[in-house]
Amino acid sequence: MSPLRVAVVGAGAFGRNHLRIYRELERASASGSGSVQLAAIVESNPQTAAALAAEAATPVFSSVEECVHAIQAGSLHLDAASICVPTMHHAAASQALLAAGVDLLIEKPFAASLAEADFLVGLAHAHGRILQIGHLERFNPAVTAIQPHLNQPMFFEAHRLSIFTPRSLDVDVVLDLMIHDLDVVLSFAQSPIREVRAVGLPVLSRKVDIANVRVEFESGCIANFTASRVSTERVRKLRFFQPHQYISLDYARQDALFIDVAAAAGPAQLTALAALPTDPHPSEGLALRKIPVTPGEPLRLEIESFLQSVRTRRAPRVTAQAGRAALALALEINQAIARHAQRANLERFLGYSGFPVGIEGT
Numbered sequence: 372m373s374p375l376r377v378a379v380v381g382a383g384a385f386g387r388n389h390l391r392i393y394r395e396l397e398r399a400s401a402s403g404s405g406s407v408q409l410a411a412i413v414e415s416n417p418q419t420a421a422a423l424a425a426e427a428a429t430p431v432f433s434s435v436e437e438c439v440h441a442i443q444a445g446s447l448h449l450d451a452a453s454i455c456v457p458t459m460h461h462a463a464a465s466q467a468l469l470a471a472g473v474d475l476l477i478e479k480p481f482a483a484s485l486a487e488a489d490f491l492v493g494l495a496h497a498h499g500r501i502l503q504i505g506h507l508e509r510f511n512p513a514v515t516a517i518q519p520h521l522n523q524p525m526f527f528e529a530h531r532l533s534i535f536t537p538r539s540l541d542v543d544v545v546l547d548l549m550i551h552d553l554d555v556v557l558s559f560a561q562s563p564i565r566e567v568r569a570v571g572l573p574v575l576s577r578k579v580d581i582a583n584v585r586v587e588f589e590s591g592c593i594a595n596f597t598a599s600r601v602s603t604e605r606v607r608k609l610r611f612f613q614p615h616q617y618i619s620l621d622y623a624r625q626d627a628l629f630i631d632v633a634a635a636a637g638p639a640q641l642t643a644l645a646a647l648p649t650d651p652h653p654s655e656g657l658a659l660r661k662i663p664v665t666p667g668e669p670l671r672l673e674i675e676s677f678l679q680s681v682r683t684r685r686a687p688r689v690t691a692q693a694g695r696a697a698l699a700l701a702l703e704i705n706q707a708i709a710r711h712a713q714r715a716n717l718e719r720f721l722g723y724s725g726f727p728v729g730i731e732g733t
Contacts, residue, residue, distance in 0.1 A: 386455030503687035504694025
């Protein structure tokens, strides 16, 4: 089979990572099934575009329109592309490429609004295109390893803390960081949402930088989420309980600790659970184990899975519908944050008004 010819649209901080992965795959691939060719880069910044053009022989276009014109003229053929521009430009960048017959991996969040997400879903369906959303934690090896062990989880506790950087300030912390955990928990819980409560505050930017959320599902499952991009440390952890089992997942370390509780465990055993996992000699009725996890870079695994979907025409692991569901929950959380700010009269304390509830004006 001929190499899949791919493009990266947007060569900013995260677009550079997509470029790196595609170049690694290009160097590693031989002719035949699985081979990849980085055929084009789209970057609107003239200085960045010039630097990219100097790095390799890959054509660099200043706009999606210019790239699509080359496709229509027959001077460029593309099978797939990664959309890595700011979220507010996802719909505009994706629309023309879908219409030109290009399969897309769109970085999270899916779009700036549900209307734009629905428009892209319809367009991809009309043109028979693969549309995958870039929720890369779904490809974290620890998450993959846990999937077969899910058994009606009923309580989640997610923490995602990061040191402040000027990256991704077009979105708030919910759409920037928390949305990773929203997507994973939605895929684990498999239940409609009943209620959302949330509080959030802007700290160093004009958007919410720290947020705490409680989500109740129709199944009775409860999920608590905390996300901050003004922390002094980096934390990416998810803990959850299901019948007779506690599971602690560390995204960064890519490991998963299971604590199994015997069905007949009494108060003494359950009290001992509070000391775990630091206690090296757990009480009878409790068993600690780590499940095998094969390490890997989530972004590379995500891109390889996307390219496999392009080749086989099978639905991607993170479908457009899943990306839309995570976006819908994130936007509902932002609305709850805005309502709480109004009820609590937070503007009086912060000297700040507005509490944006979406992406630059949405």
